[in-house]
Amino acid sequence: MTVDMVIGASVLAATLRLAAPILLAALGGVISERAGVVNIALEGSMLVGAFVGIVAAEQTDSIVIGVAAAIIAGTLLAGIHAIAAIHWRSDQIVSGMALNILALGLTSYLNFQLYGTTGTPADVPDLPTVADQSILVWVSLALVPLTHLFLFGTVSGLRLRAVGEHPRAAETVGIGVRRVRYAAVLASGALAGLGGAYLSLSVAHSFTDGMTAGRGFIGLAAVIFGKWSPIGALVAALLFGYGNALSTSLQGATIGDTRVPVQLLGTLPYLLTILAVAGFVGRSRPPAADGVPYEKEGH
Amino acid sequence: MTALLEMQGIRKRFGELVALDGVDLSVEERDVHALLGENGAGKSTLMNVLYGLYAPDGGRILLRGEDARIGGPRDAIARGIGMIHQHFMLIPPLTVTENVVLGDERTGALLDRRVIRERVRELQSRFGIEVDPDARVEDLPLGLQQRVEILKVLYRGSDLLVFDEPTAVLTPQEVDELFAIVRTLREQGKTVILITHKLREVFAVTDRITVLRLGRNAGSLVTSATTAGEIARLMVGRELRELRPRATAGSRDVVLEVTGLGALSDRGTPALLDVGLTVHAGEVLGIAGIGGNGQSELAECIMGLRRPTAGDMRIGGADVSRDGPRRTRAGGVCYVPEDRRREGLVLAFTVADNLILGKQAGPPYATFGVLDPQVIEREGALLAREFDVRPPNPLAIAGNLSGGNQQKVVLGRELSSSPRLIVVSQPSRGLDIAATEYVHDRLLEQRARGAAILLISSELDEIRALSDRIAVMYEGRIVATLPAAEATEERLGLLMAGHESAGAA
Ligand SMILES: Nc1ncnc2c1ncn2[C@@H]1O[C@H](COP(=O)(O)OP(=O)(O)O)[C@@H](O)[C@H]1O
Ligand SMILES: [Mg+2]
Numbered sequence: 113m114t115v116d117m118v119i120g121a122s123v124l125a126a127t128l129r130l131a132a133p134i135l136l137a138a139l140g141g142v143i144s145e146r147a148g149v150v151n152i153a154l155e156g157s158m159l160v161g162a163f164v165g166i167v168a169a170e171q172t173d174s175i176v177i178g179v180a181a182a183i184i185a186g187t188l189l190a191g192i193h194a195i196a197a198i199h200w201r202s203d204q205i206v207s208g209m210a211l212n213i214l215a216l217g218l219t220s221y222l223n224f225q226l227y228g229t230t231g232t233p234a235d236v237p238d239l240p241t242v243a244d245q246s247i248l249v250w251v252s253l254a255l256v257p258l259t260h261l262f263l264f265g266t267v268s269g270l271r272l273r274a275v276g277e278h279p280r281a282a283e284t285v286g287i288g289v290r291r292v293r294y295a296a297v298l299a300s301g302a303l304a305g306l307g308g309a310y311l312s313l314s315v316a317h318s319f320t321d322g323m324t325a326g327r328g329f330i331g332l333a334a335v336i337f338g339k340w341s342p343i344g345a346l347v348a349a350l351l352f353g354y355g356n357a358l359s360t361s362l363q364g365a366t367i368g369d370t371r372v373p374v375q376l377l378g379t380l381p382y383l384l385t386i387l388a389v390a391g392f393v394g395r396s397r398p399p400a401a402d403g404v405p406y407e408k409e410g411h
Numbered sequence: 412m413t414a415l416l417e418m419q420g421i422r423k424r425f426g427e428l429v430a431l432d433g434v435d436l437s438v439e440e441r442d443v444h445a446l447l448g449e450n451g452a453g454k455s456t457l458m459n460v461l462y463g464l465y466a467p468d469g470g471r472i473l474l475r476g477e478d479a480r481i482g483g484p485r486d487a488i489a490r491g492i493g494m495i496h497q498h499f500m501l502i503p504p505l506t507v508t509e510n511v512v513l514g515d516e517r518t519g520a521l522l523d524r525r526v527i528r529e530r531v532r533e534l535q536s537r538f539g540i541e542v543d544p545d546a547r548v549e550d551l552p553l554g555l556q557q558r559v560e561i562l563k564v565l566y567r568g569s570d571l572l573v574f575d576e577p578t579a580v581l582t583p584q585e586v587d588e589l590f591a592i593v594r595t596l597r598e599q600g601k602t603v604i605l606i607t608h609k610l611r612e613v614f615a616v617t618d619r620i621t622v623l624r625l626g627r628n629a630g631s632l633v634t635s636a637t638t639a640g641e642i643a644r645l646m647v648g649r650e651l652r653e654l655r656p657r658a659t660a661g662s663r664d665v666v667l668e669v670t671g672l673g674a675l676s677d678r679g680t681p682a683l684l685d686v687g688l689t690v691h692a693g694e695v696l697g698i699a700g701i702g703g704n705g706q707s708e709l710a711e712c713i714m715g716l717r718r719p720t721a722g723d724m725r726i727g728g729a730d731v732s733r734d735g736p737r738r739t740r741a742g743g744v745c746y747v748p749e750d751r752r753r754e755g756l757v758l759a760f761t762v763a764d765n766l767i768l769g770k771q772a773g774p775p776y777a778t779f780g781v782l783d784p785q786v787i788e789r790e791g792a793l794l795a796r797e798f799d800v801r802p803p804n805p806l807a808i809a810g811n812l813s814g815g816n817q818q819k820v821v822l823g824r825e826l827s828s829s830p831r832l833i834v835v836s837q838p839s840r841g842l843d844i845a846a847t848e849y850v851h852d853r854l855l856e857q858r859a860r861g862a863a864i865l866l867i868s869s870e871l872d873e874i875r876a877l878s879d880r881i882a883v884m885y886e887g888r889i890v891a892t893l894p895a896a897e898a899t900e901e902r903l904g905l906l907m908a909g910h911e912s913a914g915a916a
Binding site: 265266267268269270271273274277278280281282283284285286287400 | 462464483484485488494496499500501502503504505509513514515516518519520521522563567
């Protein structure tokens with residue numbers, strides 16, 4: 113094992129590359145949960161984004177349309193979750209999980225229908241890169257201060273946080289709780305869809321079934337680890353991305369005579385999140401109405 | 412002169428229940444108008460209709476003589492109606508300023524914190540309402556949180572302010588300060604509706620009175636031309652009786668002795684610091700104090716529900732510091748918890764099941780772990796009748812009973828075993844006058860039987876009516892213990908607010 117394998121330029125570049133999709137999902141999760149809706153369908157939004165991005169880019173030969181289509185697809189899936197969670201007040205975990213399964217089944221089925229066993233075509237247009245990283249990596253990083261500013265520096269952000277903490281109080285001052293929640297959930301789906309586009313169009317240049325491989329979930333872990341703040345989510349995403357990068361970089365590496373157990377590194381995000389939830393990384397408190405359906409009274 | 416507000420024939424049903432059955436309310440401009448009634452009379456419902464939170468099933472609302480359709484809080488606010496809710500409608504992690512302007516920020520898309528803070532400051536100085544505009548609401552005591560609510564309403568330009576039981580959570584001093592603010596509001600041209608069921612407050616600040624009973628009008632009065640007796644009669648629908656003077660306790664055996672008790676709150680912060688107290692047989696020791704000063708933790712420690720970090724507790728001389736709830740109860744201790752719906756009852760169970768809860772494991776209710784429903788029902792029916800649970804149906808679901816009857820179920824279970832120590836917390840919270848009388852009678856009956864009673868309550872009237880001695884808790888300590896005769900309301904109020912010197916006689 114060498115120092116380069118742990119903090120070399122290639123490891124750091126890989127960290128950014130691997131952190132970006134987690135970060136996008138996490139920012140979506142922060143927005144949605146700050147408004148009081150847990151959206152575990154982010155995984156599904158990411159997956160449909162990845163698939164629809166490839167299809168649209170390949171059909172139109174336009175990367176812009178590909179990315180836009182991915183965002184729309186992610187948003188639509190989140191829209192179903194929003195209707196279930198906000199309008200029907202169904203259990204948010206059940207609804208999110210069902211949508212994840214739906215997304216996996218649907219994309220796998222359509223992938224087979226469209227491309228058979230040969231896989232997606234190799235001639236999809238590429239995303240531009242800046243400083244050797246996909247432009248979407250930089251976009252995701254730029255979204256961190258923007259989300260922070262939105263949540264803590266704008267009127268809409270203030271209202272969104274109010275809705276996630278105490279929806280009835282927000283309603284008594286005339287804030288439309290449902291509208292805010294719909295908007296937040298849709299935005300979270302859009303961000304996850306963008307993360308999906310990044311995975312398929314920029315990293316893999318193809319779509320494979322279930323290719324998001326739990327990154328949406330890790331994004332949700334980053335929300336908790338990052339204490340529901342965009343900057344915290346960034347730190348968490350980088351940490352998780354670094355863990356991922358290490359497990360590739362240390363493949364086959366040894367310390368003395370022992371092989372580094374890289375598979376265990378992959379479990380790092382989940383272990384860290386459990387520690388965060390258990391309160392070992394400072395106090396981690398979700399918005400008070402996070403995941404709680406809101407029902408108007410007396411109507 | 413037309414009234415500022417006329418509500419006519421307002422009806423509102425919740426499923427089967429008719430909460431408002433054609434209620435009228437007329438409020439003159441620049442008046443402080445009392446809306447009185449027992450719990451469940453429909454006061455909050457009427458005001459929620461006015462504020463647009465509930466859609467009425469009938470009736471109409473006139474503002475300055477004109478028909479006003481109020482479809483939601485937005486309409487109400489636009490028409491100059493502001494509501495200070497019974498349960499504060501504040502967002503705890505936001506600052507005072509943010510809470511005040513929320514929903515009506517008037518700063519463009521970006522939140523200009525300097526501008527909004529300045530606006531809140533101006534409002535504060537105009538109405539003489541002091542509170543730090545940059546403090547987080549969750550860090551403020553309830554009295555100050557209430558001021559934030561008032562500022563919120565004033566910020567929206569309300570002319571008519573509705574206070575829903577504003578004094579329930581305040582110390583007597585805070586109540587006085589609130590009433591000073593209410594008077595300033597009236598001087599500045601505002602109209603106030605004050606919901607309460609405390610008669611003393613009615614005479615302190617109001618001009619006119621509307622009394623509701625069971626969803627109907629029971630009377631309209633001018634404050635200066637009525638008496639407490641008349642109002643109480645209208646509220647309850649019958650004469651009230653005075654609490655009988657009590658014989659002083661006979662036996663002086665110490666039942667509960669607590670020394671140097673320390674404990675942590677759920678959040679890990681110190682909740683009890685060096686608490687010491689004794690309760691004798693046949694004595695009621697009242698624990699006064701504003702909620703959240705360690706009373707709940709004290710009760711939990713005694714019941715074995717919370718592990719003390721220091722000190723020791725003896726019941727009848729035996730050390731019980733390390734006992735869990737089962738052993739504590741087996742030693743003749745019973746508990747009426749402050750939140751009967753969460754801790755006192757299993758709401759989804761029947762009355763009978765609730766009445767035998769804790770005794771279910773052995774005979775006569777179970778043999779070899781199998782419950783005998785017939786025995787349970789029979790015993791349940793007996794207890795339900797003995798404790799006047801209405802309806803006296805042992806198979807009724809506890810969650811469907813009214814608050815008063817739920818409390819009777821709890822009392823029935825706890826008191827029927829003739830305990831030697833009774834720990835009761837907020838026994839009349841949320842109960843109406845009749846149910847409160849019933850609960851008090853039952854407790855005094857236990858006292859006469861020779862039980863030691865530790866009574867925790869944030870209602871000073873209740874503490875003073877029942878206690879032989881009164882201890883005041885403040886920030887986890889007992890700051891003073893007084894004989895009931897020396898415990899004037901003012902002195903207790905000062906002690907509750909942390910002025911320890913008031914304890915020295
Ligand atoms: N949202 C609701 N759903 C069902 N019943 C309600 C609701 N709000 C109030 N009630 C019932 O309506 C009656 C009047 O309640 P409320 O207006 O709160 O009384 P008050 O404020 O005078 O104590 C009570 O019986 C109460 O249980
Ligand atoms: Mg009420």
